[in-house]
Structures are given as C-alpha cells and as structure tokens.
Amino acid sequence: MFLRILSDPFAIVLVVLFFGASIFIHEYGHYIAARWRKLKIERFSIGFGPRLFGWKDKQGVDWRVSLFPLGGYVALPQLADLRGIEGAPDDEADPLPPISYADKMIVAAAGAFFNILFALGLGSILWVTGIPVSEQYESTTVGYVSSQLVDSDGMEREGPAIRAGIQPGDTILAIDDQPISNWEDITYAITTGVRRSASGNPKTDILVERAGEQLNLEVFPILDEFENIRRIGMAPANSLLIGDVMENSPAERAGLGKGDEIKAVNGEPVFHTVALSRLIRDNPEKELQLTIENDGNERVISLTPEQVIYNKAGDTTPMIGVRWQQVLDTRHYNPVAQVVDAVKVTFRVLGALIHPQSDVGIRNLSGPVGISYTLYVISQIGILEVLSIVVLINVNLAILNLLPIPVLDGGHMAFATIAKIRRKAIPANVIASAQGAFMLIFLMIFIYVTFFDVGRVRRNESAITEGEQSMDERVPIQFRGPVEKTIEDQPEQ
Structure with missing residues (x-):
C-alpha cells in the first residue's frame, strides 16, 4: 500500500519539512519567549514520551526528538509541572523563583503567535507568486x-x-x-x-x-x-473546454479543435464533463447536436459517438474523441485574508464537532498520519499548493493550542488565570493530575484518529492502484487515438 509513497523521496522530504517545521515553529515561539522573559528552559522536545535522540546546548537545554509524535513541548518548570506527562524529575533541584502572570501568558501564547507569523509569511509568498485556482x-x-x-x-x-x-x-x-x-x-x-x-x-x-x-x-x-x-x-460546474482532439475521431471529423467549448447538447445546456459523458453513454451511436463556442463565436455541429474497444477484454463504450483542458x-490572495479564511474554517469545524446536532465527529479529524498523507497528495500537484495547506495547518495549530485544556497552551493560561483570580497558586499535584489525565485522553484520541487516517490512506491508495491496473488493461481505440480520459467521474459533494 505504501510502496508508491516510499518511492517518492522528494514528497517525503516535503512532508517532513513542512509538518515538522510547523511544530518546530510553534515550540520555538515558546523557547524565544522564555529566553526573553528569562525563564529556566530544561528541554525542547518534538514529540512526547521517552527521548529517542538529541543533544544539549551550552545553556544546558536538552534538544530532543521523543517517541510519540503528538506534537511537542518546551519544558519550562516555572510555567508548567510536567510530572503528569513525564513522571518525576531525574533530580530534585533547588526551587525556582515564581514568575509573573504576564510572563506565563506571554510564554504560553508565543507558540500560537509564531504559528500565525509563519502562516502570514507563507501567505505572503503565495500573495507574490500567486496560486493556481x-x-x-x-x-x-x-x-x-x-x-x-x-x-x-x-x-x-x-x-x-x-x-x-x-x-x-x-x-x-x-x-x-x-x-x-x-x-x-x-x-x-x-x-x-x-x-x-x-x-x-x-x-x-x-x-x-x-x-x-x-x-x-x-x-x-x-x-x-x-x-x-x-x-x-x-x-x-466546469467548462467543457477541449484541450485536444483524437485523430480520426468523430470530434475531429466534425471539425472540433483545441479551444472549442461545448455549451449545449441537443439544445440543452451542459455544465459538467460527467454530464456530457453520461449523455454520450445514454445515446450510443445517435447523432448529437453540439453547440460550440470559441472566441465569442457560436456554432452548432453534428456528430455521432462511436463504439470503441477500450480494454483487452474487448469491452466497448461510446466516445467522441476529445480530452478536456482544465x-x-x-x-493573489492577501496573506491576512488567507489567515482569516483559515480561522473561519477551523472554528466552523470546531463548532460542528461540539454541536449536539452535527454529524461531524472525532473520527472525521486528521492526526499526524492524515495530515502527512494530505501533504504528500498535495505535493504531487505543486509546491504552491503545499504552502497553501501549511498555512491552514499552522492556523489550526495556533487555535487548537489556545483551547483551555490541560496539556495545551490554553490550559497553562487557564491555570495561570485561575491562580490570579484566586490569588493563590493551584497545588502542583492538581495540575500534574489534570495534565496526566488529559495526556492519556489525547493519546487515546490519537490512536482512534490514526485508525481512521490509515483507513483513508488504504482506500485512496487502493483506488489509485486499481486505476493504474485498469489503465494497464487499456488498448488503443479504434480511431487510433490515445486512451481517452474524458469519462472520469469527478469528486462530488
């Protein structure tokens, strides 16, 4: 199933680069803010759990990659007690001085802020270059x-x-x-x-x-x-714009050429290539009147689809012999507008997720596997399309991390705000217990979402394999043109 993916190292590099960069940028925001506010920094981790590999810098910060790819964190003992996630510390250091409420809020929000900056930066690139739509x-x-x-x-x-x-x-x-x-x-x-x-x-x-x-x-x-x-x-709707005409086909004999656009069949407007395909299939070897437009000029032509053999089994289908041009x-979308649109999409999905009348559930979300596969698929189209998706991913990361849930940045901000209102620190064991419980919940959600992500990947890859096998069974059609690709059902919503 994954052989096709593994055979494309460039796409894999793009996935790792942009997905990993999005997480790194988020955590780097916390790191920079912590350095600015002079907080003690113990670890900078991509992933959670046991350390896989890494190094220590001159300041004693442990830069590491950890086992579970659920995101990442910067260990800041003055901001958050991570015993609920990682267990007791290796050594009992001297107590650190407390930090102000402002320090806590600035450092906790910095990750999301950096994701938004990254999204704006990528959006600016797309603004300058433009993106094919x-x-x-x-x-x-x-x-x-x-x-x-x-x-x-x-x-x-x-x-x-x-x-x-x-x-x-x-x-x-x-x-x-x-x-x-x-x-x-x-x-x-x-x-x-x-x-x-x-x-x-x-x-x-x-x-x-x-x-x-x-x-x-x-x-x-x-x-x-x-x-x-x-x-x-x-x-x-899509334009039925002809990109190529097959040799000796009914279309060629009727005078159709590149740049012609089919507007109607037998006087009835057509708005989609699939609709024309169905009309041809339903009217094999019957004369059709096609209304054609080119450069503002309109004409009507007559042609009759031909039954042609299209595979080694000898199966036939009626064709007119054209290929469509997309x-x-x-x-050139404004980068701020790109981010605002991504914010709207994120809140729309979140709203549906928690609304009791919605049919959107956790199973419809994408985890690291689903996001990585989406980036891989988009990378087959082009790098600009990848950047567009990464803008959305970074806005997602920013918003989700600001939710007031223990373990997330918003949870740290919520704890800090509660302590500020109470004028009394929340007991460390309470915070550790809450973080441990929610970390377990997130792990279960991760496993659940990954199960459905893998199912989507399997279905998509199986469909691609079946399509390739079907193409291998194709034979040159009777009017000696290449295999027609106009009768492909397009995704429907």
Whole structure:
C-alpha cells in the first residue's frame, strides 16, 4: 500500500519539512519567549514520551526528538509541572523563583503567535507568486447532480440534491441562511450543518437562483459511506473546454479543435464533463447536436459517438474523441485574508464537532498520519499548493493550542488565570493530575484518529492502484487515438 509513497523521496522530504517545521515553529515561539522573559528552559522536545535522540546546548537545554509524535513541548518548570506527562524529575533541584502572570501568558501564547507569523509569511509568498485556482473552486453553480449515492449502511439511495429538485445550472446563494461565495463554502456548510427535520434526520436549507427566480429548497443529506458525514450529491460546474482532439475521431471529423467549448447538447445546456459523458453513454451511436463556442463565436455541429474497444477484454463504450483542458486562474490572495479564511474554517469545524446536532465527529479529524498523507497528495500537484495547506495547518495549530485544556497552551493560561483570580497558586499535584489525565485522553484520541487516517490512506491508495491496473488493461481505440480520459467521474459533494 505504501510502496508508491516510499518511492517518492522528494514528497517525503516535503512532508517532513513542512509538518515538522510547523511544530518546530510553534515550540520555538515558546523557547524565544522564555529566553526573553528569562525563564529556566530544561528541554525542547518534538514529540512526547521517552527521548529517542538529541543533544544539549551550552545553556544546558536538552534538544530532543521523543517517541510519540503528538506534537511537542518546551519544558519550562516555572510555567508548567510536567510530572503528569513525564513522571518525576531525574533530580530534585533547588526551587525556582515564581514568575509573573504576564510572563506565563506571554510564554504560553508565543507558540500560537509564531504559528500565525509563519502562516502570514507563507501567505505572503503565495500573495507574490500567486496560486493556481480551479474554476470549480470559485464556482457557485451546480454542474452535475448524482442520481444515486451510497449511504453509511452501504445502501444505494436517491441523491438528496436531485430528490430536492436541485438542477444543473442552479446558482447556490445561501445554505442554512449563510451566504455562499465559492464551492468550498458549499462543501463546509453541508458537511458541518446542524439542522435537522422534525423526525431528527439531517436537513439543509438551500437558497438557489434559477432563471432569475430564487427558490428555497429543503434537502435531506445522507451520511457518507466511509466518513459518515453529510453529503447531498452534487458537483460544481466546469467548462467543457477541449484541450485536444483524437485523430480520426468523430470530434475531429466534425471539425472540433483545441479551444472549442461545448455549451449545449441537443439544445440543452451542459455544465459538467460527467454530464456530457453520461449523455454520450445514454445515446450510443445517435447523432448529437453540439453547440460550440470559441472566441465569442457560436456554432452548432453534428456528430455521432462511436463504439470503441477500450480494454483487452474487448469491452466497448461510446466516445467522441476529445480530452478536456482544465481551466485555472492565478489568484493573489492577501496573506491576512488567507489567515482569516483559515480561522473561519477551523472554528466552523470546531463548532460542528461540539454541536449536539452535527454529524461531524472525532473520527472525521486528521492526526499526524492524515495530515502527512494530505501533504504528500498535495505535493504531487505543486509546491504552491503545499504552502497553501501549511498555512491552514499552522492556523489550526495556533487555535487548537489556545483551547483551555490541560496539556495545551490554553490550559497553562487557564491555570495561570485561575491562580490570579484566586490569588493563590493551584497545588502542583492538581495540575500534574489534570495534565496526566488529559495526556492519556489525547493519546487515546490519537490512536482512534490514526485508525481512521490509515483507513483513508488504504482506500485512496487502493483506488489509485486499481486505476493504474485498469489503465494497464487499456488498448488503443479504434480511431487510433490515445486512451481517452474524458469519462472520469469527478469528486462530488
């Protein structure tokens, strides 16, 4: 399963570099703040638990990599008692002088601050270089609606979107009364939705515009077969822009060429390549009237799909003989806007996670395995896309670490604030017990999340392997063009 991943050392280096750097930057923020505030620093650790390897610097700080890759920490005995995490100290040193409330808050918040600075730095790079963005990402127009979806019980059911009356060409204006600006908004609004019907089933209210009229539609999402999150079965519109035409194909004979865009079939608009593929499959060897646009000029042509043999088993399928060209636009997003968007996404997911009416659960989160695999997959696209994901990861780290939970930075800040209000220090054994308990909880969550992360990796890699095997079975088609790649179902939401 992992052979394909291990065979790409450059991608592995990128994953280790950026994921490790995000953790290092966070902990380095604590380290710098502690040096500034003149706190005693014992250890700088990437990971928790037993020491694997490392070194000591001239100041006596133990720089180490530890066994459990759950994050990292800087051991600051004046800020936090780590006995609940690491057990009793090796030696009983002289008591250290207490530090001020301001020192505690500054040092505890410094890690998140450095993550935000790192995110802004990476965002600035993307602002200057620009990042390729698919037209589908920026679309709010429905391109394709699934007739069937598989639910969490493995049963095929009618697609919720098509059942509710959503049609290709509809423009999504709002979901659950929240305005929509791109397809990512649509995806998050559906998956993190919290509305339910009177019977307790998931429910989503979608405002669409169709032919100048606004319609309020009630949609009842199903829970996904694998992730157990809400889906309704629709995909964003994309341009049917021809990138290449196969030799001797029906498309070539009809005069289609690179740069032509298919706008309609038999007078009906088409908004997605999958929709055209289905039309061709449903009308084998029947003449189709295609409305074509190129450079503002429109024309209508006729062509008939041909049945062609596409694999060694002799199976046939109707094709017209074109390859699609993906439409990308380079966007220069303001770095502050990038961070703000990442903050919104993080709080949206956190809100869904704790909301009793949501279907988002801990199993839907990603741990180190899932994050690393995501970085690996994105690295196959390009380094700029990796930087964009790392911006989100760093904002995630900043916000999550500020939650008022023992072990996290926010927990240290909460303990310090409680002590400030009480005007009395919290007993060290209470803090140690709380940290030990929550460390155990985090370890169990880590194992639980990793189980589902590995499952996702296995499914994705198996699908890729099956696709490669399927391609190996392909044969040159009858009109002697290369294998057509236009009839690939695209991800649906």
